[in-house]
Amino acid sequence: MASTLGAALSGIATQSHAAVPYPVEKKALKIGFVPISCAAPLIMAQAKGYFQDEGITVELRKTPGWALIRDNLLNGSFDASHLLSPMPLALSAGAGHTPHPVRAVTMQNINGQAITLALKHRERRDPRDWKGMTFAIPFEFSMHNLMLRAYLAHYGLDPDHDVTLRVTAPPEMVANLRAGNIDGFLGPEPFNQRAVINEIGFLHILTAEIWDGHPCCALGMTEEFIAENPNTYAAVQRAMIRAAAFMHKMENRLEAAQILSKPEYLNHSELVIRQGLTGHYADGLGNVKNNLHRAEFSPFPYYSSGVWMMEQMQRWGYIPRSVDSRNIVEQVFLLPDVRRQATALALADLPSPENTNYPDFQVLGVPFTASTYPSTQGTKP
Amino acid sequence: MMSRADHLKGVVLSLILALILLFSWQYLTESNSIQSHDISAENREYEILMGHTQATQQPDHNFPSPRQFALEAWQELKAPFHNTSTNDRGIGWQLGASLYRVIIGYGLAVLVAVPLGLLLGQQPILRAALNPFIQILRPISPLAWMPIALYTIKNAEECGIFVIFICSVWPILLNTSFGVSRLRKEWLDVAKTLELGWARRLWLIILPASAPTIVTGMRVGLGIAWLAIIAAEMLVGSSGIGYFVWNQWNNLSISNVILAVLLIGITGMILDTTFAALQRRVSYAE
Numbered sequence: 105m106a107s108t109l110g111a112a113l114s115g116i117a118t119q120s121h122a123a124v125p126y127p128v129e130k131k132a133l134k135i136g137f138v139p140i141s142c143a144a145p146l147i148m149a150q151a152k153g154y155f156q157d158e159g160i161t162v163e164l165r166k167t168p169g170w171a172l173i174r175d176n177l178l179n180g181s182f183d184a185s186h187l188l189s190p191m192p193l194a195l196s197a198g199a200g201h202t203p204h205p206v207r208a209v210t211m212q213n214i215n216g217q218a219i220t221l222a223l224k225h226r227e228r229r230d231p232r233d234w235k236g237m238t239f240a241i242p243f244e245f246s247m248h249n250l251m252l253r254a255y256l257a258h259y260g261l262d263p264d265h266d267v268t269l270r271v272t273a274p275p276e277m278v279a280n281l282r283a284g285n286i287d288g289f290l291g292p293e294p295f296n297q298r299a300v301i302n303e304i305g306f307l308h309i310l311t312a313e314i315w316d317g318h319p320c321c322a323l324g325m326t327e328e329f330i331a332e333n334p335n336t337y338a339a340v341q342r343a344m345i346r347a348a349a350f351m352h353k354m355e356n357r358l359e360a361a362q363i364l365s366k367p368e369y370l371n372h373s374e375l376v377i378r379q380g381l382t383g384h385y386a387d388g389l390g391n392v393k394n395n396l397h398r399a400e401f402s403p404f405p406y407y408s409s410g411v412w413m414m415e416q417m418q419r420w421g422y423i424p425r426s427v428d429s430r431n432i433v434e435q436v437f438l439l440p441d442v443r444r445q446a447t448a449l450a451l452a453d454l455p456s457p458e459n460t461n462y463p464d465f466q467v468l469g470v471p472f473t474a475s476t477y478p479s480t481q482g483t484k485p
Numbered sequence: 486m487m488s489r490a491d492h493l494k495g496v497v498l499s500l501i502l503a504l505i506l507l508f509s510w511q512y513l514t515e516s517n518s519i520q521s522h523d524i525s526a527e528n529r530e531y532e533i534l535m536g537h538t539q540a541t542q543q544p545d546h547n548f549p550s551p552r553q554f555a556l557e558a559w560q561e562l563k564a565p566f567h568n569t570s571t572n573d574r575g576i577g578w579q580l581g582a583s584l585y586r587v588i589i590g591y592g593l594a595v596l597v598a599v600p601l602g603l604l605l606g607q608q609p610i611l612r613a614a615l616n617p618f619i620q621i622l623r624p625i626s627p628l629a630w631m632p633i634a635l636y637t638i639k640n641a642e643e644c645g646i647f648v649i650f651i652c653s654v655w656p657i658l659l660n661t662s663f664g665v666s667r668l669r670k671e672w673l674d675v676a677k678t679l680e681l682g683w684a685r686r687l688w689l690i691i692l693p694a695s696a697p698t699i700v701t702g703m704r705v706g707l708g709i710a711w712l713a714i715i716a717a718e719m720l721v722g723s724s725g726i727g728y729f730v731w732n733q734w735n736n737l738s739i740s741n742v743i744l745a746v747l748l749i750g751i752t753g754m755i756l757d758t759t760f761a762a763l764q765r766r767v768s769y770a771e
Contacts, residue, residue: 165723179635391531
């Protein structure tokens with residue numbers, strides 16, 4: 105695959121995005137998405153005409169759940185899809201089924217999630233007191249699940265025995281919080297802010313405060329599709345990078361909130377979406393807060409974040425310990441292609457990428473250094 | 486038969502019931518629609534972010550009142566066939582998409598179940614052999630079929646049709662075979678005496694004689710198909726009235742969910758009424 109990609113991308117450096125260097129193999133694409141703010145880059149790529157600039161017509165398919173997204177991507181109903189970033193890793197490693205090689209074409213968003221608690225727990229802010237509580241998560245192979253587990257474990261709770269974690273679709277998280285069936289959730293926007301505005305919950309902590317800079321959602325394709333349509337893959341990747349640059353710029357967030365609120369996209373009030381995107385928000389406890397890191401956008405799928413996801417999935421028994429994390433991550437996260445395309449596009453609004461493929465980061469103040477993380481088989485060239 | 490006067494009384498009574506329902510809805514929702522919250526209200530910016538301003542009006546935190554419902558339902562109903570994109574179509578389109586799926590899936594079920602039922606009705610051994618399978622497959626909920634269907638059929642649209650098929654096929658099959666097996670022996674003996682061929686025997690005796698039970702089965706099957714499609718579309722999405730419910734639920738727009746629920750009920754009633762009429766036409770007194 106690497107050689108076809110190399111051939112497809114070799115001419116990129118001299119081309120601007122307006123002129124398509126190689127004809128795309130497939131002009132009309134179906135791309136799935138789940139209506140949450142994480143899909144902002146994908147929706148912008150469509151609404152701002154970035155896909156069109158690449159000579160492709162995209163039909164965005166709003167999809168009710170992650171299991172359906174997965175099935176539609178694997179069976180070819182979708183050519184590409186919005187995915188939770190651990191999904192391509194879990195699918196490629198074969199967690200719970202036969203391995204199915206899926207690739208993260210770009211990351212979509214950074215941070216942007218939160219732990220929302222029911223208002224009755226406003227005095228119960230120490231996670232050590234959360235034994236016996238029930239939390240909702242959107243999917244098992246999600247940053248939401250992995251981060252909630254890491255957060256609880258950091259405070260000495262066993263997420264498998266001390267609390268109940270329930271896979272729930274985000275709108276039902278809000279309804280269940282109101283009904284008292286769950287005590288809180290780690291969910292995507294706009295549903296955390298929605299719980300605040302409906303006066304049933306408050307924002308306990310933003311995921312930006314747990315791990316500032318964590319990726320959340322990705323755009324995925326099957327390896328098969330990329331191999332058969334290398335130019336289409338490159339075109340989609342370019343459009344997504346331009347969309348990430350658009351979303352990265354704070355001045356564009358209000359316009360983005362307006363677009364996202366439309367019925368064909370998130371179908372949600374602009375007031376709610378805006379607070380999640382700008383980081384100027386009501387916390388549900390009577391305070392106005394400002395956190396410029398609440399939602400960020402970057403297309404680069406750094407390997408170290410992937411290794412963290414793999415390690416967490418192994419920690420909680422989703423993936424056997426014998427799986428070589430670094431090897432899987434370097435196959436699944438198409439970081440070199442994203443770097444190459446970003447360099448060629450030379451977008452002023454896109455922050456320059458990290459020098460290393462394994463940038464260090466901190467989760468709850470604990471440094472994670474993936475570059476020293478052992479690889480059992482060594483890195484493939 | 487009911488007299489005209491009794492019929493009129495029934496209509497008046499159901500109108501009164503509807504009014505009582507409407508008034509209690511109004512009473513229960515209006516009385517608590519302005520709920521005070523225990524958060525300090527000094528901070529104006531906070532109030533704006535919470536949506537508590539004149540300009541953005543009170544957000545609907547509670548169950549909508551009939552008035553709010555009527556206003557929002559009108560927004561949806563005045564353009565039932567708008568088509569902004571595949572993800573934003575009017576409620577008329579959605580209803581049409583659901584009916585289309587039901588017609589295909591249910592049509593297939595009738596095409597399979599009626600001939601098979603006629604066969605099973607005349608072949609007691611075959612019926613006994615297939616009965617355990619039918620009894621196991623029959624009570625399976627449409628939602629339980631969904632993952633298997635998605636995994637094997639690999640196409641969300643066909644999955645919806647399959648689920649309707651698999652749920653509506655059993656009542657039609659069972660009723661048809663029951664109706665045929667219960668035929669009076671004398672009638673078949675007459676056919677034998679007259680030396681009728683199998684086609685004429687089927688057309689002149691078996692079908693008309695078992696028609697009431699077959700139509701009853703078809704009526705039950707259609708009811709189940711209509712139940713199943715809503716559930717399936719909520720899971721599979723992309724279009725249909727079930728998708729509309731899910732999409733409005735996503736937006737936590739209770740008014741539109743109520744509207745969809747009412748439309749589902751009314752459509753179901755219309756479908757059932759047509760079959761009730763058909764049932765009256767094929768029924769006979771022995």
